[in-house]
Amino acid sequence: xxxxxxxxxxxxxxxxxxxxxxxxxxxxxxxxxxxxxxxxxxxxxxxxxxxxxxxxxxxxxxxxxxxxxxxxxxxxxxxxxxxxxxxxxxxxxxxxxxxxxxxxxxxxxxxxxxxxxxxxxxxxxxxxxxxxxxxxxxxxxxxxxxxxxxxxxxxxxxxxxxxxxxxxxxxxxxxxxxxxxxxxxxxxxxxxxxxxxxxxxxxxxxxxxxxxxxxxxxxxxxxxxxxxxxxxxxxxxxxxxxxxxxxxxxxxxxxxxxxxxxxxxxxxxxxxxxxxxxxxxxxxxxxxxxxxxxxxxxxxxxxxxxxxxxxxxxxxxxxxxxxxxxxxxxxxxxxxxxxxxxxxxxxxxxxxxxxxxxxxxxxxxxxxxxxx
Amino acid sequence: xxxxxxxxxxxxxxxxxxxxxxxxxxxxxxxxxxxxxxxxxxxxxxxxxxxxxxxxxxxxxxxxxxxxxxxxxxxxxxxxxxxxxxxxxxxxxxxxxxxxxxxxxxxxxxxxxxxxxxxxxxxxxxxxxxxxxxxxxxxxxxxxxxxxxxxxxxxxxxxxxxxxxxxxxxxxxxxxxxxxxxxxxxxxxxxxxxxxxxxxxxxxxxxxxxxxxxxxxxxxxxxxxxxxxxxxxxxxxxxxxxxxxxxxxxxxxxxxxxxxxxxxxxxxxxxxxxxxxxxxxxxxxxxxxxxxxxxxxxxxxxxxxxxxxxxxxxxxxxxxxxxxxxxxxxxxxxxxxxxxxxxxxxxxxxxxxxxxxxxxxxxxxxxxxxxx
Numbered sequence: 001x002x003x004x005x006x007x008x009x010x011x012x013x014x015x016x017x018x019x020x021x022x023x024x025x026x027x028x029x030x031x032x033x034x035x036x037x038x039x040x041x042x043x044x045x046x047x048x049x050x051x052x053x054x055x056x057x058x059x060x061x062x063x064x065x066x067x068x069x070x071x072x073x074x075x076x077x078x079x080x081x082x083x084x085x086x087x088x089x090x091x092x093x094x095x096x097x098x099x100x101x102x103x104x105x106x107x108x109x110x111x112x113x114x115x116x117x118x119x120x121x122x123x124x125x126x127x128x129x130x131x132x133x134x135x136x137x138x139x140x141x142x143x144x145x146x147x148x149x150x151x152x153x154x155x156x157x158x159x160x161x162x163x164x165x166x167x168x169x170x171x172x173x174x175x176x177x178x179x180x181x182x183x184x185x186x187x188x189x190x191x192x193x194x195x196x197x198x199x200x201x202x203x204x205x206x207x208x209x210x211x212x213x214x215x216x217x218x219x220x221x222x223x224x225x226x227x228x229x230x231x232x233x234x235x236x237x238x239x240x241x242x243x244x245x246x247x248x249x250x251x252x253x254x255x256x257x258x259x260x261x262x263x264x265x266x267x268x269x270x271x272x273x274x275x276x277x278x279x280x281x282x283x284x285x286x287x288x289x290x291x292x293x294x295x296x297x298x299x300x301x302x303x304x305x306x307x308x309x310x311x312x313x314x315x316x317x318x319x320x321x322x323x324x325x326x327x328x329x330x331x332x333x334x335x336x337x338x339x340x341x342x343x344x345x346x347x348x349x350x351x352x353x354x355x356x357x358x359x360x361x362x363x364x365x366x367x368x369x370x371x372x
Numbered sequence: 373x374x375x376x377x378x379x380x381x382x383x384x385x386x387x388x389x390x391x392x393x394x395x396x397x398x399x400x401x402x403x404x405x406x407x408x409x410x411x412x413x414x415x416x417x418x419x420x421x422x423x424x425x426x427x428x429x430x431x432x433x434x435x436x437x438x439x440x441x442x443x444x445x446x447x448x449x450x451x452x453x454x455x456x457x458x459x460x461x462x463x464x465x466x467x468x469x470x471x472x473x474x475x476x477x478x479x480x481x482x483x484x485x486x487x488x489x490x491x492x493x494x495x496x497x498x499x500x501x502x503x504x505x506x507x508x509x510x511x512x513x514x515x516x517x518x519x520x521x522x523x524x525x526x527x528x529x530x531x532x533x534x535x536x537x538x539x540x541x542x543x544x545x546x547x548x549x550x551x552x553x554x555x556x557x558x559x560x561x562x563x564x565x566x567x568x569x570x571x572x573x574x575x576x577x578x579x580x581x582x583x584x585x586x587x588x589x590x591x592x593x594x595x596x597x598x599x600x601x602x603x604x605x606x607x608x609x610x611x612x613x614x615x616x617x618x619x620x621x622x623x624x625x626x627x628x629x630x631x632x633x634x635x636x637x638x639x640x641x642x643x644x645x646x647x648x649x650x651x652x653x654x655x656x657x658x659x660x661x662x663x664x665x666x667x668x669x670x671x672x673x674x675x676x677x678x679x680x681x682x683x684x685x686x687x688x689x690x691x692x693x694x695x696x697x698x699x700x701x702x703x704x705x706x707x708x709x710x711x712x713x714x715x716x717x718x719x720x721x722x723x724x725x726x727x728x729x730x731x732x733x734x735x736x737x738x739x740x741x742x743x744x
Contacts, residue, residue: 113489116489214443
């Protein structure tokens with residue numbers, strides 16, 4: 001995978017450098033963790049924004065730098081061969097004070113959406129001392145991440161295929177008497193066993209009425225035969241995320257469950273059928289939402305139909321009533337209609353697809369409990 | 373624990389309100405996750421700074437508010453009874469636009485160390501519209517968190533005692549042939565089994581030469597009899613963190629290992645003996661560092677002796693050559709001297725203590741492989 005990630009980083013770096021040229025910026029300081037990984041392949045993780053594992057300093061031309069501390073320099077050298085690794089002792093600002101003049105940078109862009117106010121104050125003071133211009137940018141790298149390259153799509157396919165395998169392995173072990181928390185731990189343990197870096201979000205497992213909460217936190221409730229099991233799970237593989245949901249019943253579902261499940265599945269199919277390059281996120285959302293509304297469950301579907309997935313598990317574009325972005329080939333989105341009824345429970349079915357010119361490519365091979 | 377946490381939050385809230393009075397601020401906006409939990413008991417976790425689980429708006433007097441979205445309102449109501457819960461749909465700024473005039477707030481403080489530049493721009497615009505003054509604060513709540521109340525110390529004791537139990541449970545299962553990653557997963561699984569919320573940091577397990585890296589990431593290396601095992605682990609219980617390290621050998625240690633281990637242990641004892649209210653962090657560091665230097669390993673100890681622990685696993689005060697803070701009774705610190713030799717491996721022994729007027733209270737009851 002290292003070669004593929006290097007190719008992704010190389011192409012991304014060239015695009016950012018071209019963008020810097022257009023904006024007349026000499027360099028961009030990158031702090032946002034997924035942007036950093038995208039542009040370099042460097043995979044160290046931050047312990048929150050206050051304990052960063054490093055920054056990229058990308059000049060409009062010439063060799064980019066990766067600035068980090070002694071804990072991470074070996075990893076940075078191994079993972080980001082295209083970057084000059086700069087080890088700081090007292091932190092970012094001190095490093096910039098040395099590097100910016102050396103690299104001849106006079107117009108520095110920074111990420112407004114991932115720069116603490118306290119750091120901005122220090123950057124401002126530095127800019128004054130070095131007589132350079134500091135420019136806030138927003139979404140510069142994020143906007144490049146939305147449409148994936150063929151290499152990235154391979155990694156997304158692999159992450160989603162692994163998610164399918166993890167689900168199927170865990171599904172085979174679901175038993176009555178298990179708690180939600182135990183099942184969530186089984187799933188997350190299986191992810192690691194099968195080679196995932198980590199879950200892409202905290203696994204959701206909800207039994208019975210708990211499934212009425214779209215973001216249920218797994219608790220001590222134990223599974224009884226005949227009740228709903230809702231699982232929403234994702235993992236990270238080579239930096240790329242997967243995300244899928246399945247809902248099923250251990251034992252025989254009753255007629256009401258079957259009817260509702262089939263309705264959610266029909267909505268999912270309608271959403272997928274509406275996806276193709278050139279269509280807006282809100283149109284796709286509407287196609288699925290109409291099916292639920294026609295079935296009498298319009299009010300029971302309170303969230304958007306889907307979201308982009310890539311290095312982040314939630315990214316652009318949004319499939320929702322307010323989703324204005326136009327889909328393009330190479331975007332990756334979830335299609336996850338749901339139905340939530342407070343006293344009864346909920347059903348959510350979620351697949352991931354790649355947007356193509358003519359339609360979409362379904363990434364999930366798993367079809368457990370989809371068509372009943 | 374809920375009663376104890378409510379008492380902690382209540383006392384903390386009163387102290388912050390008094391501080392706001394002194395600073396002539398009408399209110400403080402709190403975003404930093406540990407500060408938020410400290411002041412409210414609300415335990416939801418952010419998915420990074422870009423996906424916050426909520427904010428506190430604390431007026432200098434009167435009822436404080438907790439601002440969050442629909443996913444978290446039930447949890448917020450249950451956990452933060454002293455707060456008025458405000459559910460926002462379009463986010464923080466919109467909520468503030470309604471609440472600030474309603475609450476008569478004209479001087480608003482915010483956390484410079486946990487506010488994104490992009491949010492600050494929007495807060496500035498809001499301040500202009502509402503004709504209020506926006507004031508950057510730094511460390512206002514953090515500084516209150518450094519000295520723990522008796523209720524907090526009870527929670528720290530409990531977190532550390534549970535860490536001891538987890539270590540002992542895992543230690544009993546260590547076998548040759550296990551990989552570092554397997555042992556780390558065994559430890560983290562045991563934490564959850566025994567009731568921890570989560571690890572307080574990614575568990576470090578390093579075998580043999582890998583122990584020479586203070587922040588080693590557990591890998592596929594399998595344990596061989598006679599080689600060093602270094603474990604650094606911590607957990608979160610009721611919001612409070614623990615942190616401990618042990619180093620041992622499966623089988624018979626050789627004379628060189630024994631000599632080095634005893635030296636690190638002697639440095640740890642010297643550090644602990646130096647701790648008491650009124651002493652500076654650098655003095656404590658020096659007491660331990662001298663022992664290692666006298667034994668010929670001054671260069672092999674590259675990090676500080678310890679750090680504060682509380683709601684965050686790394687917080688003030690620092691025990692290090694540059695640690696200027698003066699210790700006070702009720703602070704909680706780690707004492708973790710180490711010795712790292714690139715071709716050989718490393719030894720680190722870490723306990724947690726509470727600073728008292730006369731000395732310190734050792735929190736770790738575990739004495740596995742300390743005195744050899």
